[in-house]
Amino acid sequence: MIKKIPLEHILFLDIETVPLTPSFEDLEPASQILWEQKSKYQRKEEFTPEEFYDRAGIWAEFGKVVCISVGYFTTKGGQRSFRVTSFHGDEVTILKDFKSLLRDHFNQPKHLLCAHNGKEFDFPYIARRMVINGITLPYKLDLFGKKPWEVPHLDTMELWKFGDYKHYTSLKLLANVLGIPSPKEDMDGSMVRDVYYEEKDLDRIVTYCELDVVTTAQVFLRLRNEELLMEEEIKKI
Known part of the structure; x- marks a missing residue:
């Protein structure tokens, strides 16, 4: 079924969070x-x-969002590309800018959000922080009253479970077993707090977050048995 979803209809995302x-x-x-x-x-x-x-x-x-990175596919002249950008800095600004992206470019019923473990972490975390900060939820995150098949969310970890609700697989492990080249990361999720508060290196966190977005898209392609993105197809905007 996932092969029937046009790639251009999916917004891939990842978030990085730290203690308040x-x-x-x-x-x-x-x-x-x-x-x-x-x-x-x-x-x-x-x-x-x-x-x-x-x-x-x-x-x-007890935490806050310090970065939301997103990526989406485009096709022009038969050439595929994957465009990546990030919202970072002040949390309220991050959340409002992300909401504006959803409102202006991913607001149709056909559009879907995709993240690794997104249903358990990224999507509810963003929604909760929006509520805490007094930001009205965008349609794609407001799940009240929606039937399960109406929820516009994809989760690469859930897709990999194949119905096994006990199974947890990290993005790094899944990329490894699917033969996806490992990006050159100089940190992992456990280091984000120290990099943010001690090293004050937000750019490093943004780079790490964007790499995870690309990896999530690569995993999705492998689950569809399609060709992986080449480095020249990935565009930072």
């Missing part, structure tokens, strides 16, 4: 208590709330 504040001590006292309660089951007895706070970015209630 550089450290646990920077949280308001009430938020510190709530974090202790929220993280209790994940950290168990192995970590204190303070020690576990560097992972707070994975929860929308």
Whole structure:
């Protein structure tokens, strides 16, 4: 079925997130208590709330978006290309700019959003942060009242599950087993918090995020048994 979806109708995306504040001590006292309660089951007895706070970015209630990278296919004169761009910096600006992209260019029923583990992380995270920041949800993220087949989301991890709900496969592992050339990454997701707060190197995070968008598109192509993107087909805009 996925071979029937025109590639031009899909917006591929990835997000990078960090804790709301550089450290646990920077949280308001009430938020510190709530974090202790929220993280209790994940950290168990192995970590204190303070020690576990560097992972707070994975929860929308205690994290924020620092980058959304997107990519989409275009065909001109029979030549395929994959265009990649990013929204980064202030979270409210990121979310509003991303919403504008959806509104202006990906607002038709035929348009779909695609991310790796997007249904569990990227899509709900963006939606929650929009609500927290007082931004009205765009149609593509407002799922209230939609039937499952009306949700305009694709997830490469879900496609790889083939109905196995217990199975988790990272994007890096999936790319490896599908024979997709590994991009030259100098970081991984566990490093984003330190790169953002300690090194203050947002450009490095943006590059990492964009590489994941390209890899997600490559995985989608392999799932369709189509030719992978060549380096010259990938355009940064």
